Amino acid sequence: MFAVTILGNNSAIPTLDRHPTAQVVTCNEQLLLVDCGEGTQLQITQYRIRRSKLRYIFISHLHGDHYFGLIGLINTLNLMGRTEPLSVYAPPELEQIIQLQLDCSGTILKFELSFVPLLPGYSGLILEDKDLRVSCFPTQHRISCFGFSIEMQKRKRKLIPEQAKAYEIPAAYFSKLQEGADYQRKDGSIIKNDWVTLSPGKAKRYVYCADTIYDVNLLPWLKDADMMYHETTYLHDLEDRAAERYHSTTVQAASLAAAAGVKKLLIGHFSSKYTELQPFLDESRPVFANTDIAEEGVSYIV
Amino acid sequence: MFAVTILGNNSAIPTLDRHPTAQVVTCNEQLLLVDCGEGTQLQITQYRIRRSKLRYIFISHLHGDHYFGLIGLINTLNLMGRTEPLSVYAPPELEQIIQLQLDCSGTILKFELSFVPLLPGYSGLILEDKDLRVSCFPTQHRISCFGFSIEMQKRKRKLIPEQAKAYEIPAAYFSKLQEGADYQRKDGSIIKNDWVTLSPGKAKRYVYCADTIYDVNLLPWLKDADMMYHETTYLHDLEDRAAERYHSTTVQAASLAAAAGVKKLLIGHFSSKYTELQPFLDESRPVFANTDIAEEGVSYIV
Known part of the structure; x- marks a missing residue:
């Protein structure tokens, strides 16, 4: 089982029906959390994700809509009696942010929380486990930001x-x-x-491109992925605004998916200004047919 | 108009239908926010609170269920183009927590955000405005914690x-x-x-007791208040657990309300272990009749 469950598909300002970015990747019995916007712990409850199976958290960058929910999640895991270790892969400053908040509340965690710092510009393998291999790569955004390539090891012949x-x-x-x-x-x-x-055949691979300007330099990381998530903060007509804010449009994301020859494209991180999401599909599919909206609560098989 | 709107009435672990602590106090045209648990900005949207009228925020203490939502709210106010100043009254460490997160995201606020530090044990007047007077007083909790007494000035004869x-x-x-x-x-x-x-008559007064163990030393602050909020994390049978965790029960909160001669008691901060709230009323009302559950989305006139 290799699937991605969407917990949030909105950009910075959350709305009542769209939450900030968070995704759960299921690799057999393990769960990975990719980004953790405010309210992620409630989305985890809402969609009955098994918190206890969560072992790794990846935070792409330190804009709040990608991590403000992390301290609350950690706090709740602790209150619920977690004892299994938890590893957070993130820009290095996150450790200080979390530790300061734990200190101020006098909280001593009952489980081991470790931080693996992602230094600006780094790319390469960051995690190898019996079931999976995760690499990170830098994306071009306003601050240091990373995409993640998650490969499920096909171990059985x-x-x-x-x-x-x-x-x-x-x-x-x-x-x-x-x-x-x-x-x-x-x-x-x-x-x-x-x-x-x-032979077990090729390992399946999911690539998460985080927040990024349209950037063909990502292509080597996307090449032949089974599923790729790319942000489409704006529709095509706001290409200039997208570039200015280091975000992307529908047509840009779909073009990259086509050029990379991926099997499927998920789009998300929609600006709060849009109330309807159908236009995002209408613009993307003519460029890359197998595109889907990253819908909250839905699981996509890689 | 002097009223309290409840945005969250649950204790530490949020549930799908009960949010962590946050209350909006309306004093004529001004809005005050008292505590700001995770998700408060969405509750503000949900209950159509006019963000632009928010001028003062009071944070009782640095347990996450009382402030994890603040950074998200500040971020959203900034993205929405706020220019009016905002003052936060809170334990001093909060300024560092917020500033660190703004720095890490490269955020420069377009409005003036000022922090007024509440030093451990302090009591007294902290804000006097044309419409209101706010005092704080220490409560006994596991970390430095404050209650707030909010008095609406009756200026007109x-x-x-x-x-x-x-x-x-x-x-x-x-x-x-x-x-x-x-x-x-x-x-x-x-x-x-x-x-x-x-003469304009006596000013109306709302007292918010934050998180606290049962403590008769609070009585001078509660005396004759028009409305008082007191936590009831547990039902009466868990009095020992309440004391151990520096929380209170139904009977304790109601006894204080009766001893203080307040006009009305609101109870909240319910432990997530309870799915039904009626027992909280059933236990409180025999001790203090004019008790209400602090229900989310409901406004209580002081």
């Missing part, structure tokens, strides 16, 4: 059941085959793993 | 229309009479103001 049966391998041994083991028969002969399984 | 007419004072002069002026007739004789008006 694909069993060819007919072959395994033909070699008389007992079904109880199949899960070992998927992990890559050979099989030794009673007569001592070896059945090589690759006679009865296929 | 009460006209006795029959008397004014009997002295042949023109109606166009009545507003001057209400401001305390004497009247000089054409023949030079003086009509003394107090022949035709009555």
Whole structure:
């Protein structure tokens, strides 16, 4: 299971039906939170996300609509008795912001909270786990900002059941085959793993482009992604305003998706000035057909 | 017009239908915000509070459920183009918390934001305006915490229309009479103001007790208030837990209201463990009859 659940799809000023940016990425049994605008903890409750499975948090940049909800979430996790560690990947100043607030309230966390600083301009692998690999890359915004590339490791080889049966391998041994083991028969002969399984295939990849001006330099990070999220703060007619504020438009996001050859594009971070979102689709789809609005509460399979 | 509108009535962990503490006090044309838990800016939108009239914010203490929403509110006011000054009365560390977050996002406010530090243990007058007088007093909580006494100045004297007419004072002069002026007739004789008006009467007063353990030392601040808000985090059976966490119960809040001779009691800051609030009324009213639940979205006239 590799999916992205949208908790917020609005830009800076929240509205009653659109919240600031936050997304939960589900990688099998693990949950990752990407950005955490004000109210994220309530969206987590609203959409019945299992808080206890949350292990990693990625904060793209320190504009408030991407992180003001983090201190509240941390506080609530603590009050609810969390003991599992939690790692936050973020621009380095965030640690001070959070620690200062914990200190002022006399809060001593009952779980280990660690910060991994993302230094300005850094790109590369930041996390490798049994299920996933996460890299970050800088985007061009008004302050230091990062996108994230999240790859779910395909660890299990694909069993060819007919072959395994033909070699008389007992079904109880199949899960070992998927992990890559050979099989030794009673007569001592070896059945090589690759006679009865296929390679796991390519790992699936989701790329989150955070807040960014239209920037073709992102293409190497987007190339062939299975799903890509790109902001479309404005419709096409406000291209100049978008550039001025280091944001992007529908047509720009869709063009990048097309150039990168991704399979699917999610768009979000809509300016509060828009009450209707259909025009965002109407402008994006002619440029890149497989575009969807990042709708709050909806999970998109990568 | 002197009224209190409840934006949040829950304690630390917000729920889908109860938000952390925030109240708006309306004094004629001015709005005061008392505490500002996460999501307060959305509650302000939800209940159509006129942000532009907000001039003073009072933060009782630095537990997150009383201030995590402040940075988001300030940010939004700035994005909406506010230019009027805003004053925040709060424990001194709050200024650093807010300034750090503004700095990290490269935000330069377009309005004047000033902080008035409430030093541990301080009590006394902190604000006197044409319409109101606000004092603070320390409450006993786990960290430095303040209650607020808000008094609406009754500035206008009460006209006795029959008397004014009997002295042949023109109606166009009545507003001057209400401001305390004497009247000089054409023949030079003086009509003394107090022949035709009555004193403005006692100023109305609202007392907000913030988070506090049951504490009879608060009584001098509560005495004869027109309305008093007192937390009831727990029902009566959890009196021990309340004391341990420096919170109060229904019976304790109601007893204080009765002892202080206030006219009305509002209760709130309910623990998230309670899904039903009726038991809070059922326990409070036998001790102090004029008790109401501080219901979100409801305005209570002082």
